[in-house]
Amino acid sequence: MEENVAKKEEILQQAENVTKIEDIEKQVAELQTQMESISKNTAENKISIIVFSGDLDKVLAAFVIATGSVAMGLDVVMFFTFWGTPILRDNEKKVDGKDFMGKMFGTMLPKGTGSVKLSKMNMAGMGTAMMKSLMKKKNVASLEQMLELSGELGVRIFICEMSMDLMGFKREEMIDYPNLTFCGVATFLEEAKGSKVQLFI
Amino acid sequence: MEENVAKKEEILQQAENVTKIEDIEKQVAELQTQMESISKNTAENKISIIVFSGDLDKVLAAFVIATGSVAMGLDVVMFFTFWGTPILRDNEKKVDGKDFMGKMFGTMLPKGTGSVKLSKMNMAGMGTAMMKSLMKKKNVASLEQMLELSGELGVRIFICEMSMDLMGFKREEMIDYPNLTFCGVATFLEEAKGSKVQLFI
Amino acid sequence: MEENVAKKEEILQQAENVTKIEDIEKQVAELQTQMESISKNTAENKISIIVFSGDLDKVLAAFVIATGSVAMGLDVVMFFTFWGTPILRDNEKKVDGKDFMGKMFGTMLPKGTGSVKLSKMNMAGMGTAMMKSLMKKKNVASLEQMLELSGELGVRIFICEMSMDLMGFKREEMIDYPNLTFCGVATFLEEAKGSKVQLFI
Numbered sequence: 001m002e003e004n005v006a007k008k009e010e011i012l013q014q015a016e017n018v019t020k021i022e023d024i025e026k027q028v029a030e031l032q033t034q035m036e037s038i039s040k041n042t043a044e045n046k047i048s049i050i051v052f053s054g055d056l057d058k059v060l061a062a063f064v065i066a067t068g069s070v071a072m073g074l075d076v077v078m079f080f081t082f083w084g085t086p087i088l089r090d091n092e093k094k095v096d097g098k099d100f101m102g103k104m105f106g107t108m109l110p111k112g113t114g115s116v117k118l119s120k121m122n123m124a125g126m127g128t129a130m131m132k133s134l135m136k137k138k139n140v141a142s143l144e145q146m147l148e149l150s151g152e153l154g155v156r157i158f159i160c161e162m163s164m165d166l167m168g169f170k171r172e173e174m175i176d177y178p179n180l181t182f183c184g185v186a187t188f189l190e191e192a193k194g195s196k197v198q199l200f201i
Numbered sequence: 202m203e204e205n206v207a208k209k210e211e212i213l214q215q216a217e218n219v220t221k222i223e224d225i226e227k228q229v230a231e232l233q234t235q236m237e238s239i240s241k242n243t244a245e246n247k248i249s250i251i252v253f254s255g256d257l258d259k260v261l262a263a264f265v266i267a268t269g270s271v272a273m274g275l276d277v278v279m280f281f282t283f284w285g286t287p288i289l290r291d292n293e294k295k296v297d298g299k300d301f302m303g304k305m306f307g308t309m310l311p312k313g314t315g316s317v318k319l320s321k322m323n324m325a326g327m328g329t330a331m332m333k334s335l336m337k338k339k340n341v342a343s344l345e346q347m348l349e350l351s352g353e354l355g356v357r358i359f360i361c362e363m364s365m366d367l368m369g370f371k372r373e374e375m376i377d378y379p380n381l382t383f384c385g386v387a388t389f390l391e392e393a394k395g396s397k398v399q400l401f402i
Numbered sequence: 403m404e405e406n407v408a409k410k411e412e413i414l415q416q417a418e419n420v421t422k423i424e425d426i427e428k429q430v431a432e433l434q435t436q437m438e439s440i441s442k443n444t445a446e447n448k449i450s451i452i453v454f455s456g457d458l459d460k461v462l463a464a465f466v467i468a469t470g471s472v473a474m475g476l477d478v479v480m481f482f483t484f485w486g487t488p489i490l491r492d493n494e495k496k497v498d499g500k501d502f503m504g505k506m507f508g509t510m511l512p513k514g515t516g517s518v519k520l521s522k523m524n525m526a527g528m529g530t531a532m533m534k535s536l537m538k539k540k541n542v543a544s545l546e547q548m549l550e551l552s553g554e555l556g557v558r559i560f561i562c563e564m565s566m567d568l569m570g571f572k573r574e575e576m577i578d579y580p581n582l583t584f585c586g587v588a589t590f591l592e593e594a595k596g597s598k599v600q601l602f603i
Contacts, residue, residue, distance in 0.1 A: 010211075010212070010215060011412070013215060013219065014215065014412060014415060014416065014419075017215075017218055017219065017222060017419055018415065018419065020222050020226070021222065021419060021422050021423065021426070024222070024225055024226060024229060024426055025422070025426060027229050027233070028229060028426060028429050028430060028433070031229070031232055031233065031236060031433055032429070032433065034236050034240070035236070035433060035436050035437070035440075038236075038239060038240065038243060038440060039436070039440065041243060041244075042243070042440060042443060042444070043244070043397070043443075043445070045595075047591075047595070050400070052258075052259070052262055052402075057454075057484055057485070058454070061454055061483065061484060064564070064587055065587060065591070068586075068587040068588055068591055069591055071588065072588055072591050072592065072595075074591070074595065081262065082258055082262060083258070131568075134568055135568065138567055138568055140564065140568060162265070162341065165339055166332075166335055166336065166339055166341060184269075185265055185266060185269040186269055186272065186273055189248075189266070189269055189270055189273050189275070189398075190273065192397075192398050193246075193248070193273075193275065193397045193398055195398075196445070196594075196595045196596075197591070197594050197595050197597075197600050198398050198399065198400065198600065199400075199452070199600065199601075199602040200400040200401060200402050200602060201454075201602050211413070211416060214416060214420065215416065218416075218419055218420065218423060221423050221427070222423065225423070225426055225427060225430060228430050228434070229430060232430070232433055232434065232437060235437050235441070236437070239437075239440060239441065239444060242444060242445075243444070244445070244598070251601070253459075253460070253463055253603075282463065283459055283463060284459070284521075363466070363542065366540055367533075367536055367537065367540055367542060385470075386466055386467060386470035387470055387473065387474055390449075390467070390470055390471055390474050390476070390599075391474065393598075393599050394447075394449070394474075394476065394598045394599055396599075399599050399600065399601065400601075401601040401602060401603050
């Protein structure tokens with residue numbers, strides 16, 4: 001008799017175990033699905049910087065942040081648009097076949113990192129020259145050096161095609177840079193939304 | 202005898218199973234709690250843009266990013282504050298009862314998207330006119346078109362009440378826009394902290 | 403006979419249970435590892451603001467956002483760099499031993515919150531005075547009040563050492579503030595990448 005009771009209990013327990021295991025399996029599967037969707041949704045160890053400004057001080061800040069981010073193990077994407085675009089023109093390269101507007105913008109906008117000015121206290125170039133001399137004295141890298149360093153560190157640079165089109169710049173007149181891409185705002189946004197940090201400079 | 206040993210082992214195994222199942226159940230429950238809290242904490246597929254600037258180039262960039270974000274499936278919130286506020290005034294609407302300061306600001310600040318100027322190279326309006334003509338030629342949407350498109354695409358626009366109060370603007374003189382909200386910084390921050398991307402333009 | 407079949411089935415079921423439990427244990431352990439890594443990777447309830455600008459309107463916006471964020475339960479870090487740095491100089495403190503450049507920058511840049519100007523419509527100080535009088539009238543806190551409030555609310559302020567070095571500022575001439583840290587870009591990025599919101603102002 002007693003044995004039979006024990007037997008029954010054992011069978012009941014077994015059945016309960018089977019039910020519980022099935023229940024847990026479902027919950028674990030559900031958790032795995034959720035985990036996958038969250039993982040896909042989680043920002044990568046990446047920083048995306050929009051360089052809209054063409055001012056020496058701001059572009060410098062962008063590069064200090066960019067190179068500093070690489071040092072901290074972050075993947076870096078810089079998106080040069082509007083006033084930031086002319087900075088990436090190569091001073092040595094010449095292009096023909098521009099229309100009137102293109103020539104005008106081409107002449108009026110700074111060509112390359114060397115001709116970029118301060119946003120404030122430029123004072124007909126004196127402030128900018130002062131700042132550059134100070135940067136040299138204080139061992140702060142120049143824009144040229146920053147750009148070279150960024151290339152070596154694997155910072156990716158995107159150039160906004162709409163800005164280039166608006167200002168009449170051609171691909172052939174832009175700098176040689178290891179990780180240069182010409183793209184639209186969508187490509188940038190794709191990078192930005194998967195980044196931990198985004199800055200509009 | 203042998204049968205008894207097997208029996209005992211079976212019972213022990215059964216007991217172990219029960220313990221293990223209970224243990225797993227606790228762990229799964231714990232994981233579910235953690236998952237819930239992480240899900241709540243995860244940024245939504247949303248971009249929040251503070252439009253602080255009132256410059257044609259920057260506001261244009263804000264709208265290019267906003268409409269581009271919608272195209273990529275992101276929910277978009279724009280928060281117009283300070284110099285960005287006067288852009289959203291309706292050129293056709295007139296309001297009475299402003300005090301001296303309000304009238305002064307009202308006259309000095311651009312009224313609506315049509316009177317917005319470039320941050321650089323404005324050159325007494327020539328640069329701005331040039332840029333607008335270029336945008337037309339290159340098929341880049343004007344600010345007016347951008348604003349209309351944003352409304353159709355469901356971009357939500359928030360106007361900073363503190364800025365309106367400071368500049369003496371009244372609600373009646375602002376544009377008609379499908380998703381317009383007057384609010385404070387807290388409402389914006391609530392949106393921003395749940396967004397994947399935030400920009401201060 | 404029948405009993406033996408039942409017996410066998412029971413033993414098989416038991417064996418299957420053991421296998422399933424082991425399998426589930428592995429999956430749960432895997433989920434726990436993933437959960438831990440995601441938790442570490444999730445942004446904290448924090449906002450990081452780079453105050454690059456030294457304009458009254460922008461710095462004011464930075465402080466409105468900073469104090470508003472505290473009110474919403476966010477931890478706040480402000481990183482003052484470049485033109486933002488001179489704002490944090492104490493008007494009462496004097497320092498000796500500056501070189502020529504340091505003296506020049508020291509004189510030309512605004513000293514403290516009282517001498518900060520609007521980015522637009524400064525009009526030789528008239529616009530700035532007008533805005534300040536308006537802010538008072540409309541009960542908007544002044545920069546001085548904002549700074550004091552921020553200190554009381556536990557807003558942490560970081561000052562960029564590279565900027566201080568470039569502009570020749572010394573630690574002794576900066577304001578007394580409860581949570582003041584002198585640091586480089588790396589320290590700031592560490593905070594920024596763990597924040598839900600980051601702004602470059």
